Amino acid sequence: MSCEETVERLLRLHFRDGRTRVNGDALLLMAELLKVFVREAAARAARQAQAEDLEKVDIEHVEKVLPQLLLDF
């Protein structure tokens, strides 16, 4: 599956109306948005681990940054 097709199927999985479609530009933008989301989650968790003087990022670090991440998105 191509990137666009994956994003389209990901979204269509949750649509309530069978007629809802996504145009090409919106798909590309959503792919970007999702990439930013993952990078932010990873970067924030990494920063949290580093603030605790650790080199290994573990689940607790993700848990600590998750609330603000979700508020920012």
Place this chain on the structure above:
Amino acid sequence: MAAARPRLSAGREISGGRAMEAAGGEQRELLIQRLRAAVHYTTGCLCQDVAEDKGVLFSKQTVAAISEITFRQCENFARDLEMFARHAKRSTITSEDVKLLARRSNSLLKYITQKSDELASSNMEQKEKKKKKSSAAKGRKTEENETPVTESEDSNMA
């Protein structure tokens, strides 16, 4: 997810048979698994980039957690986008809807708007190219059109 299932089975029962309902549900489950795997793979790649950038290591569970969070967040995104489009009385989600989705963080909104403008300008460029091609083609065709009037019906127009 729970909300989606009854809707699916209601549709299947009309066409008849529990077998079809089960098959439909199975297909959906398979699709979900494939999509989860795709998200996990990409999450892994992106985490690898961040790991190199920051000089850290991500545990497997961390990558799995981020991947799952992203997958679940897609549900919120999808529902919001659908609502935005419907609010604008459209059935097709556009970049305007995605921009609205990114409204909560200024830097995110700026980034998405920038990408959207880049896409729009590259679309314009493609349209310009197409126009030039088709008007050149039309120019050639009108010349061919004028001569057959005086010629016989043997002329072939490819």
